[in-house]
Amino acid sequence: MIEKLSPWLFTIGLFVIWEAACRIFHIDKFILPTPSETFAAMAQYWWPLTRHSLVTLWTTMAGFAIAVAFGIVLGLVVGWSRTIYRGLYPVMIGFNCIPKVAVVPILIMWFGIGEVPAILTAFLISFFPIVVNVATGLATMEPELEDVLRALGASKMDIMLKVGIPRTQPYLFGSLKVAITLAFVGTVVSETVGANAGLGYQIALAGSNFQMPLVFAALLLLAVEGIAMYAVFAYIEVHFTRWAFRSSMSAAA
Amino acid sequence: MSTSVDIGNVTLTYRGASGGVLALRGTSLNVRRGEFAAVVGPSGCGKSSLMKLVTGLVPPDSGDITIFGDKVRGPVKIAGMAFQNPNLLPWRKVIDNVLLPLEIVEPHRRRFRQHKAEYRDKSNALLKTVGLDGFGERYPWELSGGMQQRVSLCRALIHEPALLMLDEPFAALDAFTREELWCVLRDLWQKLAFTVILVTHDLREAAFLADNIHVMCARPGRIVMTKMVELPRPRDLDICYEPRFTDIVHELRGKIAEVRKA
Numbered sequence: 001m002i003e004k005l006s007p008w009l010f011t012i013g014l015f016v017i018w019e020a021a022c023r024i025f026h027i028d029k030f031i032l033p034t035p036s037e038t039f040a041a042m043a044q045y046w047w048p049l050t051r052h053s054l055v056t057l058w059t060t061m062a063g064f065a066i067a068v069a070f071g072i073v074l075g076l077v078v079g080w081s082r083t084i085y086r087g088l089y090p091v092m093i094g095f096n097c098i099p100k101v102a103v104v105p106i107l108i109m110w111f112g113i114g115e116v117p118a119i120l121t122a123f124l125i126s127f128f129p130i131v132v133n134v135a136t137g138l139a140t141m142e143p144e145l146e147d148v149l150r151a152l153g154a155s156k157m158d159i160m161l162k163v164g165i166p167r168t169q170p171y172l173f174g175s176l177k178v179a180i181t182l183a184f185v186g187t188v189v190s191e192t193v194g195a196n197a198g199l200g201y202q203i204a205l206a207g208s209n210f211q212m213p214l215v216f217a218a219l220l221l222l223a224v225e226g227i228a229m230y231a232v233f234a235y236i237e238v239h240f241t242r243w244a245f246r247s248s249m250s251a252a253a
Numbered sequence: 254m255s256t257s258v259d260i261g262n263v264t265l266t267y268r269g270a271s272g273g274v275l276a277l278r279g280t281s282l283n284v285r286r287g288e289f290a291a292v293v294g295p296s297g298c299g300k301s302s303l304m305k306l307v308t309g310l311v312p313p314d315s316g317d318i319t320i321f322g323d324k325v326r327g328p329v330k331i332a333g334m335a336f337q338n339p340n341l342l343p344w345r346k347v348i349d350n351v352l353l354p355l356e357i358v359e360p361h362r363r364r365f366r367q368h369k370a371e372y373r374d375k376s377n378a379l380l381k382t383v384g385l386d387g388f389g390e391r392y393p394w395e396l397s398g399g400m401q402q403r404v405s406l407c408r409a410l411i412h413e414p415a416l417l418m419l420d421e422p423f424a425a426l427d428a429f430t431r432e433e434l435w436c437v438l439r440d441l442w443q444k445l446a447f448t449v450i451l452v453t454h455d456l457r458e459a460a461f462l463a464d465n466i467h468v469m470c471a472r473p474g475r476i477v478m479t480k481m482v483e484l485p486r487p488r489d490l491d492i493c494y495e496p497r498f499t500d501i502v503h504e505l506r507g508k509i510a511e512v513r514k515a
Contacts, residue, residue: 148408152331241344
């Protein structure tokens with residue numbers, strides 16, 4: 001019982017400590033607003049916040065959807081052949097090392113201020129863990145199982161369809177939880193640098209107007225969206241790959 | 254009797270980063286059709302390499318391998334295999350694991366969709382013969398290690414292969430389960446009359462099951478002795494406690510100790 005309630009208790013506890021600390025130490029609300037001021041701002045600006053939240057949500061999901069499609073395809077290609085794997089890996093590592101905030105100005109120059117740079121940044125930042133996990137799922141296939149199938153005359157395609165792709169599922173769904181939170185980071189970074197809608201834009205705008213409670217209200221909404229999407233994909237993961245949680249073959253290993 | 258597997262003077266080298274490793278040198282082995290052959294030897298003597306050669310998964314550097322009169326040039330497409338690890342697919346039910354080879358091997362592959370009910374009946378019958386009646390709809394993780402290994406044997410046999418390759422299939426099981434599965438394998442072999450090559454380091458297992466036992470030595474791997482087991486069939490587990498059985502085990506043991514020292 002207490003275990004089920006504990007996520008709520010801890011969240012409420014955090015807000016209580018935050019509220020108490022601000023009041024006890026008389027922290028100026030232009031530095032750190034209290035939760036009550038933040039929630040008041042949320043109520044006062046509910047319409048713009050809702051609008052910006054929805055923009056951020058859909059751009060994130062659009063970028064994430066592209067990342068999933070692209071990540072699965074590239075992961076399967078990379079896992080298919082050692083030559084492709086070895087050829088692409090340094091390129092992908094290099095690409096992943098570029099901070100995506102540095103790419104946003106380029107995207108804005110190419111596509112203009114708007115939702116496209118946000119979608120593309122979300123995509124660029126979130127596809128990498130999907131590729132790596134799908135490829136790992138294929139690469140860690142038991143060699144003996146491959147021998148069993150090859151001795152039956154199975155083609156490489158047969159082995160992929162019968163074993164490789166089903167076996168990457170837990171790796172894929174595990175990576176989606178990580179990727180969706182990264183996608184939010186990408187969207188907000190892009191919106192903060194240059195956009196005319198979205199929570200990142202709202203935060204930048206409110207910050208320049210010294211509306212700190214509104215900044216924090218937008219931050220809280222970002223956290224809520226992130227938690228909600230994480231929960232959705234955690235549920236999908238358990239639902240679709242129940243076998244991986246039961247069997248000795250651990251996807252995390 | 255006709256020959257089913259003939260390995261003639263085969264050499265195999267694995268190319269590694271630090272030069273080649275000679276896995277097998279001048280190995281010859283002959284297995285009759287329907288024979289139960291066992292290969293025993295210390296670990297690292299190339300027993301598993303022998304399996305890969307016979308099934309065509311690895312080509313030899315020199316020498317010829319012939320199976321049922323045909324020279325092996327690539328994966329043989331007919332052999333059933335089972336290993337120490339059952340290697341079942343955890344997302345498939347037991348019965349779907351057993352059916353897997355039929356989705357790959359011709360002519361079953363072509364007929365699979367239309368005749369699925371027939372194949373399921375066949376799988377269930379095979380599961381019944383290994384003592385897994387009614388377990389078809391379970392998932393592998395719900396089964397014990399011994400039961401999983403029985404499923405693995407069924408998967409290796411469902412397409413009625415003429416050749417069954419077993420690589421230490423019972424090594425990870427406890428002593429009682431292992432002896433149970435010896436009997437399961439013995440009964441399957443006597444019923445279905447396929448050729449078996451069993452790789453093992455358990456000398457009692459080899460002596461109980463096999464017609465001929467080939468002793469290998471390591472670095473490079475080659476066959477140093479072939480022992481014919483002339484115990485009458487059908488054999489019962491009690492035979493393991495008779496002097497003529499223990500004599501065979503002693504003789505094999507002595508030979509392996511000798512080649513290990515050399």
